[in-house]
Amino acid sequence: MCRNFNKHFLTSAIILSTVSPAFAQLTATNNASQANENLPYSRYGIGEQRNGVNTILKQMGSISSAYANPFAVNTDNPASYAAVRLTTYEAGGEGVVRNAMMGSDKYRTGTATLSYLNVGLPLSKNGGLAFGLRPYSRTRYNMRGADSIAGLGTVVENYLGDGSINYGFIGAGYKFKNFSLGANFGYLFGTIDNRNLLVPDSFYSYASAVTRSAKIGGIYWKAGAQYEAKLKEKLSLRLGATATLSQSLNVSQDEYWISFWSGVGSSEFSDTVYANADVKSKITLPLSYSFGAHLVGGSNWMVGADLTVTQWSQFRKFDKPDPAVTDQTFRIAVGGEYTPDPADTRSYFQRVTYRLGFNYGTENIRLRNTDMNYYAVTGGVSLPFKRSTDRIHLSLEGGSRGTTVNGLVKENFLRFGVGITLNDRWFIKRKYD
Numbered sequence: 001m002c003r004n005f006n007k008h009f010l011t012s013a014i015i016l017s018t019v020s021p022a023f024a025q026l027t028a029t030n031n032a033s034q035a036n037e038n039l040p041y042s043r044y045g046i047g048e049q050r051n052g053v054n055t056i057l058k059q060m061g062s063i064s065s066a067y068a069n070p071f072a073v074n075t076d077n078p079a080s081y082a083a084v085r086l087t088t089y090e091a092g093g094e095g096v097v098r099n100a101m102m103g104s105d106k107y108r109t110g111t112a113t114l115s116y117l118n119v120g121l122p123l124s125k126n127g128g129l130a131f132g133l134r135p136y137s138r139t140r141y142n143m144r145g146a147d148s149i150a151g152l153g154t155v156v157e158n159y160l161g162d163g164s165i166n167y168g169f170i171g172a173g174y175k176f177k178n179f180s181l182g183a184n185f186g187y188l189f190g191t192i193d194n195r196n197l198l199v200p201d202s203f204y205s206y207a208s209a210v211t212r213s214a215k216i217g218g219i220y221w222k223a224g225a226q227y228e229a230k231l232k233e234k235l236s237l238r239l240g241a242t243a244t245l246s247q248s249l250n251v252s253q254d255e256y257w258i259s260f261w262s263g264v265g266s267s268e269f270s271d272t273v274y275a276n277a278d279v280k281s282k283i284t285l286p287l288s289y290s291f292g293a294h295l296v297g298g299s300n301w302m303v304g305a306d307l308t309v310t311q312w313s314q315f316r317k318f319d320k321p322d323p324a325v326t327d328q329t330f331r332i333a334v335g336g337e338y339t340p341d342p343a344d345t346r347s348y349f350q351r352v353t354y355r356l357g358f359n360y361g362t363e364n365i366r367l368r369n370t371d372m373n374y375y376a377v378t379g380g381v382s383l384p385f386k387r388s389t390d391r392i393h394l395s396l397e398g399g400s401r402g403t404t405v406n407g408l409v410k411e412n413f414l415r416f417g418v419g420i421t422l423n424d425r426w427f428i429k430r431k432y433d
Helices: 002-027 055-059 078-083
Strands: 087-102 105-122 127-149 153-176 179-200 205-232 235-244 247-263 266-285 288-297 301-310 329-338 353-362 373-384 391-402 410-424
Touching (some): 055 373, 055 410, 078 179, 078 205, 205 266
Antiparallel strands (some): 087 105, 205 235, 235 288
């Protein structure tokens, strides 16, 4: 067992050390550095929500509700933990390049992030456990505009935001005959900073800045269920469902209003007009539920579809409704995978798994009486190590979100993903050592 653990730890370290510079190089060119990341719609709601599923599911449009794999961890439906048969370590990262358009203005940004760290453990023949850490949402924007105010003339407005919320969790799943139940329990935590600058368009004038820094934290849980029915010898139907009830997070916010003298090429802070520190409030996250169905052809192929609905009318930000957040969103996804012959030890490419997918949905942001949608086409491969269930996963996703209608921003994006899955036989009794 120790030899296997050392082998997998070393392999994981080598791969992650190789992946990280590749992502860093991606973001170092074409104005795509981490510092230049700009997500204009992350100003609203709780920021831009991250897709926390593993690279395997991202290759198939994230059809996660009914997915179960004995050699991988599906954290989106904890009922799937009952299917885990080997101790499983997972890690993944992604890089994304965005081309944004607003009217005649165009710009390109990019970034690279660690997507997830997961560990899955088989506890018994019918039960499994998993724990992990992943990003939940990201706030990063830099928006600039101008307005005319009586007595001041033209005022330049600059809106800046930065921060993130992460999710650490532990969950368990158990199987009763053909029916599995599971739940994740975890903690959401992070900080979001916002700053609004108002600067009159003149050489010498008083300007103002409003800064708000919110520390966010709270328990967050999710439940899931799966059912599998055998239709033929090598054909089965798997159904899945998940539910996340409306839940509240604790917020502690510091707010400062500052007036300063703006000179030529410099600024000197002069006075704090208003200060209110450690103000307690709540953020209420909405009810969300999903349904999925997969048709599974043994260990060779699988096709499936998912539907997710979220009731954003329940969302509250600092105990108040957010006027930029819509009432309800939906997301549909379809996808599948194919492995020619997973047992063929002579031909490497017979054991490679090929995946495709597609998803379409509505955004939770509604601005200037305009609804927004998104879509993406996904694909990828899982490359096995020699004579092993360990695999490297490569994914590619291309799509679009937003709109240029009414002066809004439309993004076309290309997302690259890399993941690794390592399996070990912990907690399994062996006859010989």
